Amino acid sequence: MGKILSIASKEIKTAFKDKAFLAVALLFLLLSILSVYIGSATKNAEITAYQDIVNLLKSQGATSIPAEPKIFPLSILKNIINYVAVIGSIVAIFLGFNSFSEEREEGTIKLLLSRPIYRDQLINGKLFGGAFVIAGLLIITLVFNCFLFTVVSGMNINFAEFSRLTVFFVFAFYYMISFYLASLFVSLKSQNSTFAFLLMLIIWMGVSYVIPQLAESQKNYVYVLNNISQTMNQMPQDTLISKTIEIFSPTVQFKNIGRDLLQVVPEHAQLSLFTLLKLNLRSIIYLLVPGLFMLFGSYNSFLKEGN
Amino acid sequence: MSEMIVIARKEIKDSLNNKFFLSILILLLILTIVSIVLGTLQVHSQIAQYNRSIEFLKSMGKTNLPPMPSLNPLSVSKSFVNYVAMIGALLAIVLGNYAVSKERKNGTFKLILSRSIYRDQLINGKLGGNLLLLALINFAIAAVTIIFLTALGGVSLSQADLIRLIFFFAASFLYMALFFIISLFVTLLLPYKNYALLTVIIIWLVFAFIFPQIGDTMDMDNQLPGGFFASMGLNRAQEKQIVNKFKFYETLRNGIEELSPTKHFERISFALLGVKPGFKNNTAWEIANLKWLNLAGLLVPNIILSMLSYLVFLRRENL
Amino acid sequence: MLVINSLTKNYDGFTAVDNLSFKVGEGEIFGFLGHNGAGKTTTISMLVSLIRPSSGSAEIAGYDVVKDNLKVRSMLGYLPENVNLYSNLTAFENLYFFGSLSGVENVEKRINEVLKDLEMNSWKDTKVREFSKGMRQRIGIAQALLHKPRILFLDEPTSGLDPQGTKSIRDLLLYINNKWNTTIFLNTHLLSEVKKICSSIGIISHGQLLMTDSLINIKKKFGSEKSLEDIYFRIEGDQNNGENTVYSI
Numbered sequence: 001m002g003k004i005l006s007i008a009s010k011e012i013k014t015a016f017k018d019k020a021f022l023a024v025a026l027l028f029l030l031l032s033i034l035s036v037y038i039g040s041a042t043k044n045a046e047i048t049a050y051q052d053i054v055n056l057l058k059s060q061g062a063t064s065i066p067a068e069p070k071i072f073p074l075s076i077l078k079n080i081i082n083y084v085a086v087i088g089s090i091v092a093i094f095l096g097f098n099s100f101s102e103e104r105e106e107g108t109i110k111l112l113l114s115r116p117i118y119r120d121q122l123i124n125g126k127l128f129g130g131a132f133v134i135a136g137l138l139i140i141t142l143v144f145n146c147f148l149f150t151v152v153s154g155m156n157i158n159f160a161e162f163s164r165l166t167v168f169f170v171f172a173f174y175y176m177i178s179f180y181l182a183s184l185f186v187s188l189k190s191q192n193s194t195f196a197f198l199l200m201l202i203i204w205m206g207v208s209y210v211i212p213q214l215a216e217s218q219k220n221y222v223y224v225l226n227n228i229s230q231t232m233n234q235m236p237q238d239t240l241i242s243k244t245i246e247i248f249s250p251t252v253q254f255k256n257i258g259r260d261l262l263q264v265v266p267e268h269a270q271l272s273l274f275t276l277l278k279l280n281l282r283s284i285i286y287l288l289v290p291g292l293f294m295l296f297g298s299y300n301s302f303l304k305e306g307n
Numbered sequence: 308m309s310e311m312i313v314i315a316r317k318e319i320k321d322s323l324n325n326k327f328f329l330s331i332l333i334l335l336l337i338l339t340i341v342s343i344v345l346g347t348l349q350v351h352s353q354i355a356q357y358n359r360s361i362e363f364l365k366s367m368g369k370t371n372l373p374p375m376p377s378l379n380p381l382s383v384s385k386s387f388v389n390y391v392a393m394i395g396a397l398l399a400i401v402l403g404n405y406a407v408s409k410e411r412k413n414g415t416f417k418l419i420l421s422r423s424i425y426r427d428q429l430i431n432g433k434l435g436g437n438l439l440l441l442a443l444i445n446f447a448i449a450a451v452t453i454i455f456l457t458a459l460g461g462v463s464l465s466q467a468d469l470i471r472l473i474f475f476f477a478a479s480f481l482y483m484a485l486f487f488i489i490s491l492f493v494t495l496l497l498p499y500k501n502y503a504l505l506t507v508i509i510i511w512l513v514f515a516f517i518f519p520q521i522g523d524t525m526d527m528d529n530q531l532p533g534g535f536f537a538s539m540g541l542n543r544a545q546e547k548q549i550v551n552k553f554k555f556y557e558t559l560r561n562g563i564e565e566l567s568p569t570k571h572f573e574r575i576s577f578a579l580l581g582v583k584p585g586f587k588n589n590t591a592w593e594i595a596n597l598k599w600l601n602l603a604g605l606l607v608p609n610i611i612l613s614m615l616s617y618l619v620f621l622r623r624e625n626l
Numbered sequence: 627m628l629v630i631n632s633l634t635k636n637y638d639g640f641t642a643v644d645n646l647s648f649k650v651g652e653g654e655i656f657g658f659l660g661h662n663g664a665g666k667t668t669t670i671s672m673l674v675s676l677i678r679p680s681s682g683s684a685e686i687a688g689y690d691v692v693k694d695n696l697k698v699r700s701m702l703g704y705l706p707e708n709v710n711l712y713s714n715l716t717a718f719e720n721l722y723f724f725g726s727l728s729g730v731e732n733v734e735k736r737i738n739e740v741l742k743d744l745e746m747n748s749w750k751d752t753k754v755r756e757f758s759k760g761m762r763q764r765i766g767i768a769q770a771l772l773h774k775p776r777i778l779f780l781d782e783p784t785s786g787l788d789p790q791g792t793k794s795i796r797d798l799l800l801y802i803n804n805k806w807n808t809t810i811f812l813n814t815h816l817l818s819e820v821k822k823i824c825s826s827i828g829i830i831s832h833g834q835l836l837m838t839d840s841l842i843n844i845k846k847k848f849g850s851e852k853s854l855e856d857i858y859f860r861i862e863g864d865q866n867n868g869e870n871t872v873y874s875i
Contacts, residue, residue: 006726010712010719017714020505027509031517042525045556052549079520086516094505107709111769114674114704114779115727116696194408194501198327198401201508202334205393210338213386217345220356 007125096183314432403490703770760791
């Protein structure tokens with residue numbers, strides 16, 4: 001265990017001495033924290049807008065007034081879902097892309113492996129180090145957000161909402177670790193860290209952008225009649241094709257789970273955590289599989305390499 | 308001049324021999340085709356959906372019927388613009404980075420500069436070769452788009468449509484060129500390891516994701532699925548009236564979005580390809596005139612950064 | 627100290643090291659000579675248990691490099707060719723990391739001892755990326771010495787160094803060997819280096835061992851040749867041409 005910790009602490013030290021990683025990690029923290037501000041400001045603007053709408057409609061002699069938009073506290077934090085999905089995954093890639101390829105380029109892998117340690121200890125150490133950094137970033141985000149949340153929005157969250165938020169961060173952690181594992185795997189397989197980085201970027205683009213876009217383009221936009229105004233709105237609806245495409249993107253799965261947990265979907269905002277997780281079971285499984293696959297792949301490939 | 312052409316030719320040959328570059332290019336072409344195919348499917352299903360909705364509404368005695376959806380698969384497939392923007396930018400970043408880092412790593416800068424050649428000839432050759440390559444890439448995507456749109460989508464493109472497409476690809480060229488030059492400039496500035504590439508990727512993230520994302524989340528209408536104003540039952544005129552009361556807020560939002568070249572490219576493209584309603588009756592020239600600010604948003608940074616790259620390249624002793 | 631028995635490594639039909647057998651005694655400085663691509667690095671990689679032999683065996687102080695690889699690794703120090711260390715970390719941080727991995731007790735104290743011995747104490751808190759190539763090699767040797775190894779494996783330790791740097795590394799190796807009686811296995815293609823510090827040598831070409839003996843015996847055997855260089859070329863010439871006509875002077 002001592003050796004694993006030595007490797008883990010070296011990983012953490014090098015991560016925090018790497019300016020590029022620091023820059024992207026700071027960007028992540030800044031945005032996650034900023035998102036509370038933006039979320040609150042937008043919600044406030046929306047409430048004022050609602051009052052204006054009511055006044056406008058009344059002055060025009062309308063009889064039916066639209067209901068006040070219901071604001072669930074956690075939904076103010078909803079931007080964080082996107083930041084974790086996009087920037088969080090990039091943070092994990094920055095952390096992992098050169099973990100093995102750079103050791104190879106610099107020759108240090110030979111120094112490591114000529115020490116009395118097992119290969120799995122080395123990979124475990126790297127994993128622990130990465131997990132620690134990611135967990136650290138997320139915990140800072142969580143604490144800051146909870147603090148800012150009460151200060152800026154003036155709202156309080158109850159225990160159920162806090163549990164939702166915590167579980168959201170657990171999923172965020174897993175989501176980021178999946179990308180870290182994928183980078184570790186690519187880094188293991190590649191001799192050149194620049195190539196490993198670019199390859200991970202392409203994978204990231206595919207998973208977090210191209211596949212969701214493809215799925216989005218296959219959604220049905222049904223026309224829905226608005227009860228109050230009797231006007232037509234277009235609402236996106238999942239189709240079999242869009243659902244099938246989405247399976248291949250952990251980002252979509254994470255966003256689906258995240259939206260439910262952070263009360264973005266009004267119909268699910270009041271459900272118990274357990275019911276919510278049961279409802280999202282399919283998404284959770286689709287989110288878990290790629291990370292586990294990468295973990296197994298990394299072990300398998302690194303342990304075999306010695307032959 | 309001839310030295311410049313020799314360098315430009317070497318740049319193009321070098322990139323076309325680069326497997327990674329070719330893989331991204333092929334990916335981009337495949338996604339273009341996939342996007343057109345899916346766009347076509349979507350158009351068909353939307354028309355069916357539309358007809359069903361109309362039947363339903365008529366049976367309810369409604370007269371205020373929603374307009375027919377656009378028949379052009381490109382306008383349905385917003386993702387098309389996004390792929391070009393995203394993968395095209397990455398392609399350009401890789402080109403800009405390799406143009407300097409490879410020469411540096413292999414020591415060939417020294418070999419080239421020990422020949423009887425001026426530094427500006429070298430950078431001109433690099434800029435010329437790579438920009439030509441980007442133009443060729445855009446030409447290839449344009450050709451694939453037009454062929455697949457007519458063959459699969461069953462769309463007959465009018466002359467006006469073709470001109471719009473040409474304008475779109477010109478904008479896309481400018482957008483890619485901008486990222487190429489950003490990457491070239493940063494790589495010239497940062498010689499240590501692959502820091503330049505990582506830095507450019509961070510810059511790209513800020514421009515292509517973060518600014519638009521902040522803009523999006525500040526958009527009041529985005530807060531509810533289907534649109535906030537629509538759910539409140541407001542029409543366009545009423546919506547405008549409300550938004551006018553939030554002038555400062557909207558200006559801030561717009562300002563953040565305008566910091567992003569990606570947003571500029573998106574705004575021109577959505578207007579040209581008919582994704583954004585309201586430009587149906589304008590010619591391509593008129594759209595370019597209406598969107599002059601966005602065009603400038605792409606052009607001006609290109610010029611400034613090219614000049615800065617010259618400056619660094621000509622002055623820096625140790626390349 | 628080191629016993630090698632029919633050691634062989636094949637890569638997809640290509641034999642990198644072919645049936646190698648020889649011994650290195652305790653306290654010796656053994657020079658393993660050969661041209662580029664002769665199989666020196668592959669041999670060292672098998673001995674430090676980085677890669678597994680295809681057949682044959684090797685023992686360090688009676689322990690098999692495959693079966694007892696963990697024990698073997700705790701007894702050896704290794705410096706690969708062209709190693710840059712963690713350039714973002716300081717010399718101390720690098721040494722602390724490698725010392726901990728080798729299970730050194732009271733690492734900090736040990737680092738100070740080694741740095742003092744290597745006259746590098748004042749560079750302790752400098753980032754490795756600011757070091758010259760020669761300094762980096764010294765830190766590289768320091769990391770190999772932390773756990774007081776009984777045998778040191780060094781792969782071309784003076785490659786790319788200036789004459790001053792080369793001399794200083796050479797002196798350092800002699801110092802280590804004298805002070806702790808550490809056995810040193812030195813991969814090199816520099817005959818001058820071998821002549822100055824090695825007590826015995828082995829010559830490898832195209833994966834095969836051409837000869838191994840003490841430097842004194844070799845000089846006796848090839849009395850007619852003027853220098854070690856002549857001897858080397860003559861042995862290599864024998865191997866390549868079946869005769870000793872090409873390189874002998």
